[in-house]
Amino acid sequence: MKKFILGLSLGLAIACSTVVFASDSIEALLFPASFEINSSNIGLNNDYKVLNVDGHAYVPIRFIAEYLGATIDYDAESQKIFVKNKILDLTDPDYKGISVGNLILTRDGNNTKVTGQLKMEGVGNTKNTIAASLFFYNDKSEKIGDIAINGNDFGVESQTFVLEGSGDFRAYSAVNLHISAVNNQIIPGTPSIVYENTKYNFTLRLPKSWEGKFDVEERVGESEAWPDSYNFIDKANKGYGGVIFTITIWTKEDWIKNGPSLIVVGQIYKIGEDGDKVFTLAPPGDVEYNPHDEMLKAEFFSMYDHINTIKTTFKLKN
Template structure:
């Protein structure tokens, strides 16, 4: 009944014009329609019905969305139906064959409900057990919530999952995936090593796979005398090779100019210490040789780890 009401109230009109009604009630007839989606016949099932209202056919939006591979949920607070149908683009850099995406976050009491999709590429079966942690950060790079994704029926087709976490983290800025086990086998994170800048008194955890493959350069802005630290892919130095940069702003300068800078560049706060704001920037142009498959793969392998590096900044004395 719940699915039927949802489909009725959110029906998709597939005829020519929009009908207006003078009251909150309508008269509808059952419409005996069959469905063919992307060349395949799809059974409507007993949970859904198609309605005929003044010559227009109304179909259950959840039925259509899910059969087109989309994720769908209803946000009670805003009274809004949300449909997501994009490539799944959240991955764990240590386990790249599993991807998550099409996230829809809604409020559920004191918790946040997360509806999303997960697919497991490169496997020949559809009954894989996966346990993962999805962590959410705000624009100040502060963790605001997390949820556990678990199930035993994931495979090469995108599978919808529903989970909950404590608090309200609907207005998140970034989400990171950590695969903890696959088919009861524990997945270990790639080992890291601390890079410490004793001059500016901060540290980052860099993947050990970066060792001997990166270099650091420091530049000073002429006007502000602010340090900009560039982390390079050593193999791609001839083509730029910048993986990311760190700049240090005063808090007042960040408050006054940060929003404008963020609107024109990919900037992310790493952390704040006293009057300093540490900001990561990602390059806006290609920093590797796109005609060399080996150099391209090496650069992308390193850049995939930047999300984890972003959350690792610590201040040292």
């Protein structure tokens, strides 16, 4: 797949905006500058110019962002420029070696444009064909949008893609990556089992590979600071805690009061609500496995890696 180059022109957006001048005019001169980025000499093409305004150099942000390996886009509705250049940390737990990240979602008419990056590990300079999907969810674990990633030019270097999905799902709460084929080899779906909680009337889908390997322990809350919760525990690491994740059930009032501060200080995700109840999922804050046993450590993380997928399977029973 050819690298998608964004067609957005920030100049057009600025031209359509209200321009306010601090004085009668602003004088800008072309600035004859060249660039060295990460020890490589980079020349400007005819699409970009550098300006000198009052002794300050104004550089095209898209030019700099792309050569630094970042994604960039402009959302006209919010009048905001987005630049992302982080580690690609979104993976499919059932297919290792492919990661996605630096997602930027902007409005495009009735659709959502998704700009992101994908790379593969351990493939050298070879190019690979990939079929994948990104699924976007709100904080009630309802799917609100998706895009399909298809191409034959993916490798060890991050590859930028720009795709569109139907509807407006910019305000997503969670996103899952699913790899469906690599180099024309179909990746089968992962079988699952259902965990059912009859007290609070919800279900979760867990990988079938977890069967017989986990326990669920209820902790009855004693105050608003300690509401009812359920620890999902790796049996093999139970002597060291073994908690893979915790489902907590809050009253809506308590969540409104405590939720914002908890989100700031640690990973906690709202996954659903039912009347006055709010359900959240959180990974453990401490080491919960035997750090001296590589096999037990690997077992724990093989289960832990599924958290991102599991949290979007939350369903309330009718």
